[in-house]
Each structure stands twice: as C-alpha cells, then as structure tokens.
Amino acid sequence: MMFEPxxxxxxxxxxxxxxxxxxxxxxxxxxxxxxxxxxKDALDIGEPLAEAERISGLLVRxxxxxxxxxxxxxxxxxxxxxLKNGKSRLSLEKVxxxxxxxxxxxxxxxxxxxxxxxxxxxxxxxxxxxxxxxELKVEPEVARDxxxxxxxxxxxxxxxxxxxxxxxxAKNFEFASEGNTIxxxxxxRNGNVVQILNAYGFKAAGKVDxxxxxxxxxxxxxxxxxxxxxxxIMASHRFFENTAALHKNVLLALEHILxxxxxxxxxxxxxxxxxxxxxxxxxLPTAGVNEITRxxxxxxxNRVLVxxxxxxxxxxxxVKLRNFKGVRPFEFFLELYTLPRYKEFDPTAITFITFPxxxxxxxxxxxxxxxxxxxxxxxxxLKPQLGRFMNIMMFAAIAxxxxxxxxxxxxxxxxxxxxxxxxxISREHQISEFLILTLITGIIHxxxxxxxxxxxxxxxxxxxxxxxxxxxxxxxxxxxxxxxxSMAGKLAIPAAAGWAGLLLAVAMLVKGEGVxxxxxxxxxFTNIFSYSRIMALGLASISLAVVINEIAAGMFHSxxxxxxxxxxxxxxxxxxxxxxxxxxPFLHSLxxxxxxxxxxxxxxxxxxxxxxxxx
Amino acid sequence: xxxxxxxxxxxxxxxxxxxxxxxxxxxxxAIGTAAVGAMAEKEELFGKGLILTVIPETLxxxxxVIAILILNLAGA
Numbered sequence: 001m002m003f004e005p006x007x008x009x010x011x012x013x014x015x016x017x018x019x020x021x022x023x024x025x026x027x028x029x030x031x032x033x034x035x036x037x038x039x040k041d042a043l044d045i046g047e048p049l050a051e052a053e054r055i056s057g058l059l060v061r062x063x064x065x066x067x068x069x070x071x072x073x074x075x076x077x078x079x080x081x082x083l084k085n086g087k088s089r090l091s092l093e094k095v096x097x098x099x100x101x102x103x104x105x106x107x108x109x110x111x112x113x114x115x116x117x118x119x120x121x122x123x124x125x126x127x128x129x130x131x132x133x134x135e136l137k138v139e140p141e142v143a144r145d146x147x148x149x150x151x152x153x154x155x156x157x158x159x160x161x162x163x164x165x166x167x168x169x170a171k172n173f174e175f176a177s178e179g180n181t182i183x184x185x186x187x188x189r190n191g192n193v194v195q196i197l198n199a200y201g202f203k204a205a206g207k208v209d210x211x212x213x214x215x216x217x218x219x220x221x222x223x224x225x226x227x228x229x230x231x232x233i234m235a236s237h238r239f240f241e242n243t244a245a246l247h248k249n250v251l252l253a254l255e256h257i258l259x260x261x262x263x264x265x266x267x268x269x270x271x272x273x274x275x276x277x278x279x280x281x282x283x284l285p286t287a288g289v290n291e292i293t294r295x296x297x298x299x300x301x302n303r304v305l306v307x308x309x310x311x312x313x314x315x316x317x318x319v320k321l322r323n324f325k326g327v328r329p330f331e332f333f334l335e336l337y338t339l340p341r342y343k344e345f346d347p348t349a350i351t352f353i354t355f356p357x358x359x360x361x362x363x364x365x366x367x368x369x370x371x372x373x374x375x376x377x378x379x380x381x382l383k384p385q386l387g388r389f390m391n392i393m394m395f396a397a398i399a400x401x402x403x404x405x406x407x408x409x410x411x412x413x414x415x416x417x418x419x420x421x422x423x424x425i426s427r428e429h430q431i432s433e434f435l436i437l438t439l440i441t442g443i444i445h446x447x448x449x450x451x452x453x454x455x456x457x458x459x460x461x462x463x464x465x466x467x468x469x470x471x472x473x474x475x476x477x478x479x480x481x482x483x484x485x486s487m488a489g490k491l492a493i494p495a496a497a498g499w500a501g502l503l504l505a506v507a508m509l510v511k512g513e514g515v516x517x518x519x520x521x522x523x524x525f526t527n528i529f530s531y532s533r534i535m536a537l538g539l540a541s542i543s544l545a546v547v548i549n550e551i552a553a554g555m556f557h558s559x560x561x562x563x564x565x566x567x568x569x570x571x572x573x574x575x576x577x578x579x580x581x582x583x584x585p586f587l588h589s590l591x592x593x594x595x596x597x598x599x600x601x602x603x604x605x606x607x608x609x610x611x612x613x614x615x
Numbered sequence: 616x617x618x619x620x621x622x623x624x625x626x627x628x629x630x631x632x633x634x635x636x637x638x639x640x641x642x643x644x645a646i647g648t649a650a651v652g653a654m655a656e657k658e659e660l661f662g663k664g665l666i667l668t669v670i671p672e673t674l675x676x677x678x679x680v681i682a683i684l685i686l687n688l689a690g691a
Binding site for chain 2: 336337338431432535536537540587588591594595
C-alpha cells in the first residue's frame with residue numbers, strides 16, 4: 001500500500017557486554033534501526049564504552065584548536081594516514097600527541113598575540129597624548145602622575161567656562177588648552193575635578209609616564225616601538241595561518257571522526273543494561289528484519305539474541321513515508337506540517353495531484369507557467385539542495401500552463417484562440433461562472449477528504465464511527481443543497497425533505513462528535529466558501545497583468561522613448577506580478593490543503609524515523 | 616460622468632475589501648508575532664506558523680469576493 005507509511009517491526013537485541021562494540025559498529029554502519037531510548041526500570045541505563053571520556057575530551061580539545069585557527073567543520077571523514085594505527089583504526093595516542101602539540105603551541109602564540117595587541121593599544125593612546133602635549137607645548141616630563149599631582153590629558157567637548165569652574169573647585173592646578181585639547185595638572189587632594197571634567201565631556205588620552213625627553217623625541221621613539229610590535233603581531237597571524245594551512249584537512253577530518261566515534265561510544269546510554277549484558281530495542285522496516293538479524297548474529301559470533309517484539313498500543317512507532325519516486329517531493333509538505341501517525345493514511349500521493357491543480361487553477365497563465373518552469377528548472381540545477389522544492393514548483397508550473405490554455409491567457413492577455421479551440425472560461429469576463437466553478441472545486445475536494453476520513457475511521461474504529469463522524473457531513477451538505485433548491489423553486493420536492501435531512505445530519509453529528517459537532521456545523525460551508533480564494537487570487541493576478549499591459553501599450557504609441565519605457569514597465573511589472581503570483585497561490589493552495597482538506601481526515605503527530613547512524 | 620448610484624456601488628465595494636483587509640491585518644499581526652516567537656524557540660514550527668499566519672487571510676479574500684460580486688451584480 002502506498003497510502004500508508006512503511007510497515008515497521010520492533011526488535012530487541014540482547015547480548016553480553018563484550019560484544020557491545022561489534023553490535024554498535026554494525027548497527028551504525030547499516031543505518032536501519034531506530035533505537036528506542038531505554039527508560040530505567042528493572043534494567044539500568046547502559047554506560048558509555050570505555051573510551052568515551054577520552055574521546056570526548058579529545059573532541060573538545062580538537063575543537064579548541066580549530067577555533068584558534070578559525071576552522072569550521074564539514075569535511076569527508078577520511079582517517080588521515082598519519083593518525084592511523086595499523087590499517088584502519090584511529091590511534092588515540094597519535095591523536096592525543098598531535099592535539100597536545102598543536103594546542104600548546106597555539107595557546108602560547110595566542111597569549112603572546114594578545115599581549116602584543118594590548119601593548120599596541122596602549123602605545124597608540126600614548127602617541128595621541130604625546131601629540132596633544134606637543135600641540136600644547138607642554139613637556140612630557142611634567143605631565144606624569146606623581147605623588148602629589150595628577151595629570152589629565154585629553155579632549156573636551158567645549159572649553160568655555162571650564163577653567164573658571166576648576167578654579168572654584170581646586171586650589172592648586174595648572175591648565176593649558178588649545179582648541180578642545182586640554183592638559184590639566186592638579187593636586188591629588190582636590191577630589192572632584194573628575195566630575196567637572198566629565199560634565200565637559202572629557203575623553204582621556206593615554207598616559208605618558210614611561211617616556212623620556214621632549215615630546216618630539218618621545219614620539220620618534222614610539223614610532224620605532226610600534227613598528228616592532230606590528231611586525232610581531234604580523235608574525236603571530238602568519239603563524240596561525242601557516243598552522244591552519246598545514247593541519248586544516250587533518251583537523252577537519254579528525255573532528256568528524258571523533259564526533260562519530262563519540263556517538264558510537266555513547267550509544268549504550270540508550271540501551272538497557274545488567275552487569276554482564278545489554279539490551280537494545282528499536283524499530284526498523286519489517287522488510288529488513290531478517291537481514292539485520294543475520295548480520296547481528298554474525299557480528300557478535302552468535303552470542304546474541306535477536307527477537308521480534310509485539311508492537312504495543314503505547315509504542316511510538318517511528319514513521320517512514322513510502323511513496324513512488326515522482327511523488328516523493330510532496331512529502332515535504334507533511335514534514336513541514338506534521339507526519340502521519342503509524343498506520344495512518346498518508347495523503348502525499350493525493351496532494352501530488354491536488355496541490356498542482358489548485359495552484360494552476362489560481363495562477364492559470366501560459367506565460368507565467370512557462371517562466372516559472374524555466375526558473376524552477378534552473379534553480380534546481382544551480383542549487384541541488386532545493387531540488388525537492390523545485391520539483392514541486394515544476395509540477396505546479398505545468399499545471400499553471402494547462403490551466404492557462406483552458407483560460408486562454410498569456411501574460412494576462414486572452415489571446416489563445418487556436419482555430420476552433422475556444423477557451424473554456426474567461427476569468428476576466430465570466431466572473432460569476434468562475435466563482436461557482438471554484439466553489440464546485442471546493443465541494444469535490446472536501447468530499448474527497450471526507451471519504452478518505454470515512455475510510456480511515458472505518459478501518460481503525462469501525463463502521464458506525466465512520467458513518468456518524470464522517471458521512472454525517474456529506475448528508476448535511478446534501479440536505480442543505482436540497483433545502484436551498486426547493487426554496488428557490490428549482491427542484492420539485494417539498495422543503496420538508498430538506499429539513500428532515502438536516503435534522504438527521506445534526507443528530508448523526510451529535511452522536512458522532514458530541515456537542516462539538518453542533519458548534520462546528522457551519523464550518524463545512526465556510527470551508528467550501530474558502531475555495532472562492534481561487535477566483536479572488538486569480539482575478540487579482542490577472543487584473544494586475546492587464547493594467548501592466550495597458551500602461552505599456554499606451555506608451556508604445558509615443559515614439560522611441562515610449563517604446564523603451566514601455567518595455568521596462570512590461571518586464572518589471574510582470575516580474576513583480578509573477579513573484580506575487582507564485583507566493584499567493586503557493587501559500588493559499590497549501591492552506592486549502594492543511595486547513596480545509598487535511599482537517600477532514602488527517603491527524604498527524606507521528607515521529608520521524610531516524611535510524612541509528614544518521615545525523 | 617457616472618451618477619451617484621455608481622459611486623455608492625464603488626464605495627460599497629471599496630468598503631468590503633478595505634475594512635476586511637484591516638481586519639485581516641490586525642489578526643495576522645498578532646499571529647505573526649506569536650509565530651515568530653515560537654519559531655525562535657523551535658525552528659520546526661515554521662510550517663505550522665506559516666499556515667496559522669495565513670489563516671486570517673480568508674477575511675480579506677471573502678472581502679475581495681464580496682467586492683467583486685458587488686461590482687458585478689449591483690454595478691451591472
């Protein structure tokens with residue numbers, strides 16, 4: 001059955017702890033068993049394998065080295081030859097040696113670099129201060145902090161009134177200023193000058209305590225020291241670059257290997273354990289049970305017991321969707337929303353048909369469909385990771401072109417009249433007919449949903465639940481239709497028949513869904529009217545296209561400038577309209593599925609199948 | 616020049632779409648804020664957030680349908 005997730009089986013693997021490594025290794029490489037986390041009961045939770053702690057330590061240190069070198073992960077997991085022990089195993093001793101060596105050297109170098117950079121910052125500040133002093137014609141030697149004096153050198157936002165205010169606060173001070181640059185030497189016992197300076201927006205330059213000679217000499221000396229520091233800093237950066245270039249591949253591979261190795265080492269945390277043995281329970285597709293049983297037996301020298309366990313009601317069976325290859329891109333929609341539960345109907349195959357149909361119905365334009373097809377095709381080539389999404393867009397684009405032919409539209413113009421081929425309906429001119437057509441689409445779509453729901457409920461809860469819960473909605477629709485037709489005088493049956501049907505439907509609903517059924521009574525009709533968005537979005541899109549075309553057409557009659565401007569308007573206008581036309585129909589087609597269609601049968605809430613060994 | 620009646624029909628249509636658009640915007644504002652908040656906590660909620668955000672769009676679409684019907688039926 002392709003309308004249901006893959007059949008799953010639950011197995012348990014019981015083996016002595018001495019075989020843990022071999023079993024984990026096998027399961028990791030096969031990537032089929034979805035391991036169920038063991039909860040502590042009579043059995044303890046397993047303990048990591050012996051080397052887990054060492055490996056996790058190494059992983060942390062490897063990452064530390066990588067961060068010194070600004071390397072990021074993502075490299076094929078090839079064990080570097082120099083770290084191998086014998087043929088295939090990673091030698092932890094060699095890894096430890098390499099990582100220690102690198103980490104030691106890098107740590108030293110990075111501390112050196114940090115010191116040098118701090119020194120550089122200090123010298124630059126000092127340079128600023130010296131430049132100011134030379135401007136103010138103050139000798140650096142008198143501008144030092146002493147036991148009795150404090151020196152303030154820097155800039156303020158304004159100098160007017162500063163000296164007067166200082167004179168009020170301090171007895172002994174020297175003040176010099178040039179523009180907004182100031183130097184102030186004040187007796188240490190005058191505490192509150194800092195507040196005054198702050199009020200004037202004082203920004204301090206560096207200290208000049210360790211300089212000698214005149215400001216000019218000190219500046220020259222400073223330049224030499226800065227140059228030397230700069231060289232040291234460059235050398236440090238080069239050291240990091242060289243180390244990174246030399247060890248990049250090894251480190252990236254190492255990080256990946258250690259990460260996977262750690263996962264294997266820590267796997268027993270998911271297992272149940274006794275003193276001597278461990279037990280793994282998990283799910284896998286039924287088709288693979290025999291093979292994995294044989295392989296586990298081989299790997300553990302037959303000292304293992306693999307058993308099928310009955311799946312209980314409380315088991316959360318992981319869900320692996322199963323669809324034909326062409327349909328599979330549409331599984332994206334379920335992953336985006338919620339996966340079906342195990343044994344629940346999988347609507348992917350139906351969505352594969354209905355999603356492009358609704359999308360095409362809304363956009364419906366040969367030109368837009370063709371451009372979308374081209375864009376999706378090119379994006380798929382350029383960005384393979386978008387492949388699934390672009391496949392969906394390509395199906396949608398083809399449906400758009402088909403509907404475009406039915407509406408006779410190319411870029412908003414109704415120009416397709418091939419011989420006897422008359423467009424089935426004109427969206428621009430037969431608005432009322434088009435509205436009715438969209439509502440009929442809604443009725444069909446929703447009732448397909450209800451029928452699926454009927455089948456779903458019938459299989460899991462029996463016929464009476466299905467009739468009261470799902471068929472009641474169909475009875476409700478029919479009776480309202482009868483009532484409407486007889487009241488409008490279009491059908492020669494008494495209105496009472498409609499009323500009777502309505503009563504029956506309500507009674508069935510109350511039986512099937514309780515009081516909630518009555519509250520939700522109108523929902524089926526709002527759901528149907530919701531499909532009128534097909535007409536609304538289509539009409540909005542076509543109106544914009546017509547406006548663009550008309551503006552441009554008007555321009556084409558006014559000389560060469562008009563032709564150029566008109567062409568630009570056509571291109572930009574249709575590009576914007578297409579962008580809107582893709583976003584709107586995509587979201588609304590999706591919404592019609594999620595909110596209107598799926599709500600008739602879909603429960604969801606399944607947990608994804610994540611076999612041990614995959615990311 | 617169009618008569619007053621035509622003008623009133625046009626105003627009615629404008630009201631139908633305009634007011635429902637404001638209503639949809641108000642509703643989407645609240646839902647969008649909450650959805651972004653939820654997504655910050657749990658990124659897998661993108662799909663559900665997106666769907667919840669477009670749910671009130673029904674309001675403005677009904678508004679548009681009514682506006683079109685007014686123009687078509689009353690305007691004719």
